[in-house]
Structures are given as C-alpha cells and as structure tokens.
Amino acid sequence: MAALIMTQTCKTRKEEASKLREEAALKFTERKLNKAKELYSQSLDLDPDHEASLFMLGKIDFYNRDFPSAEKNFEAVVDEDECHSAGSYWLYKIKGLKAEERKTAIEKLSGLAKKLPNRWEVVYTLGTMLEEEGRIAEAIQLYQEAVNEETKLSLIYMRLGRIYEKADMKKMAERYNKKMEQYKERQ
Secondary structure (H helix, E strand, O other), X not given: OHXXXXXXXXXHHHHHHHHHHHHHHXXXXXXXXXXXXXXXXXXXXXXXXOHHHHHHHHHHHHHOOOHHHHHHHHHHHHHHOOOOHHHHHHHHHHHOOOHHHHHHHHHHXXXXXXXXXXXXXXXXXXXXXXXXXXXXXXXXXXHHHHHHOHHHHHHHHHHHHHHHHHOOOHHHHHHHHHHHHHHHHHO
16 A cells, blocks of 8 residues: 555656646746746756756756856766766866866867767857867868758747747747748848
8 A cells, every 4th residue: 555655646746747847848948047947946856866857957057157056967967867968068068168178078079069960059169169279270160060050940940930829929939930030031
C-alpha cells in the first residue's frame, strides 16, 4: 500500500512539474523572464533532476546578465548529461566572456561546431571570440558560414508568425512576421 501511495505521489509531482514547465516556457516566450524563472524554479522543487528546467534557468540568468548563476546552471546540465550540446554551448559561451578562459572556450566551441547540424549560433559565437583574440581572417570565415544559415532562420520566422497567429497570440505573431519582413528587405 505504501509503495502505491508513493508511486501516485511521485507521478502527481512529475505531472505538476510538467505543467509548471509548460507555463514557464510560455512566459519565457512572452519575455516575462522573472515569472518564467519563478515557474522553472518551482518545477525543479518538484522534479529536481529535470535538466531542461536547469537549462532554461541558465538561459534566463544569462539574459538577466547574472553570468555566475547562469554558468552554475549550465555546469549542472553538462554534469548531468555530458552530451547535452546546447548546455555545453551556453556554458562555453559564458566562459568565453572571461579573457582567461577564452582559449579553452574557443577549443570547446570549435569541437562542438563540428558536431551540431544547426550550428550557426555556435559558429557566430566562436567568430566573436576569435575576433576578440585578433584572429580576424578566421572570424570572417566563421561569420560567412553563419550568414549562410540565415535563410533557414527566415523560414523559422515565417512559421513562428503563422503558428502564433493560429494560437491567437497577436503580439508574438507580429514580432516574427516583422522579422521575416526585415529579412525580405535585406535580400
């Protein structure tokens, strides 16, 4: 009987944590970062091993410019799953902000850029680090690679605009439709 009650309690906690993560993801998309952070933190209280919540908390901390906290969250994600490429990317993006850790960050991001199919952001970040290091020709080459991926982004903007329209989220639809129009104007 006790095992059944414990199983039900754990299942209920995981379901509640999942609902909190869904609400947090929506708040993140709406750029309500403090509310999203609160909800992701609550979900971690219910499901402490959920690396997706840790990852999103790291991104929120990064956007709020709380780099030490962001770094701690991304390290926890990578410690939990060393193959978590997005967690590794964000971790080394932060480490690359520090001159004393930039060389290691460049090496790690170079290796990561070769493994990821959708790698424009990694390539761009690596380009900025190389530029900071004075390695201009290499940075230019990486920036050109990132620009080649821009066409894919324009398609994503278009799809996001459409789906936000379907979801009756007019402000978000307008944001992505505007990004798509800006892309068209540059062509």
